[in-house]
Amino acid sequence: MTSDTPNGRGARVVLVAEDDPVTTKILLHRLSHEHGFRVVHADDGTAALAVAEREALDAAILDIRLPGLDGLGVLARLREMPRYERLPILMLTSLGSERDVVRGFELGADDYVVKPFSPAELIARVRRLLARGETDRGTA
């Protein structure tokens, strides 16, 4: 199945910043095979920012616990970039880290999912964020 491509650049581009190999495999498989997104992966915060500079992202999934610059740091830096001010961003967090969740929202995250997660739920949330982003762009 291929997703709609409103940006006219082909498949929508989703950044997955995650260092756990199994989580990465599941997200890549679901997002690309099942939903037709083009997924760009980074396994640390610095690499995630480099990818964000290079690509035109449509959404980002950031693990909070990334090596080096953590997910919250990446989120803050993305929000400082004018082109990513309204990028839909979903944070992946561990159970019992409410402080991180609150901090994520303060920094401008749109949603979060607690690990271990339901892949179907996560994809549904990403799609909803993308749809909302479209609506925002349409009304802007």
Place this chain on the structure above:
Amino acid sequence: MTVLPLPLPFGDQVFWLLSLSIVLVVLCAAGMITTALVLRWRNNRTARQWAAREAIWDPVILDVLEGARPPEDLTRLVRQGHRRHFVTYLLRYVRTVRGGGREILRGLARPHLPLVAAECSHRQAERRALAVQILGELGPREYREQIAGALDDSAPLVTVIAAGAIARDYSPQDVRHLLERVGQLELWTVRFLVSMLQRMGPQSAWAFREVLDDPTRPNRVRAIAGHVLAQFNDLPSGDLAAGVLETSRDPDLQVAALRVLEHVGTAEHLGVVRALTRDPEPAVRGNAIRVLAAVGGDAEVPTIRAALDDESHWVAIQAVGALKRLGRADLLRALVETGHRWATAVHEVFLPGTA
């Protein structure tokens, strides 16, 4: 002219003994190096074999989790000799997903778990611990008895893994047994154990209340129970905690009881708390101040203010935090203006952005 041989400082026997020792040392070193190289080669070979196998399983398991293929498609790929590896592989996935995906993974593991259950009596503690961990993640209901039995294992590592598994999948039958064993987990910090036990959720609060209220239990265990109840915001624990403060002189237990009151205390509990602001232990005094701010109101300000001059810096900082919590920025500003010994800290930490 006759050349006389130089006299050796030691006899022939010593010379041969030394030579033999040197040869033995060299042989031992060579043996150890060879063993290390062989072990490394074997590990690398096993890692390559595992990676090759997982490269075959990966696309199939992802399709199975997605519902695009039946689980049998993956089961068919697992050879008899690779079953143990397959279970370890599933363990990595089951830690990542929840919901329907987790049940699929448990179903895939089910036929192979008897192999793992047999390892619960392995002579190596690490193997037993891993077996309990796998059973806890992939077969918590079917192997509940084995997991609960592992709480009595002689190795603390196995016990803590079993405790974690039971805490993750709360079962009312095992919670008492688990709390009886917590006292033996001395190698782990209170913070770690509290974090692990609170995963059982507020539905298990009754068991923690029993422990907190039982003076025959070790103080450390009662303190852990208190901290867990504080995390649960368990209302009925308030009176129990106040009772503990009236009877116990153990600082760790007192601190735990104060934490409970900080979360769920009421005005009726403040009498015993006020008395503790004069306790010899700084940790008790500081936590008592926190409770006064959380539960009391302006009436507690004089007591809190007096704590600003406490000999312990930590207690004084708690008093500053308490005044901020009560919204008494006026008092904090007065501290800064009068050059109190905490003026700099108050200015930089508690009143940032003020001139």
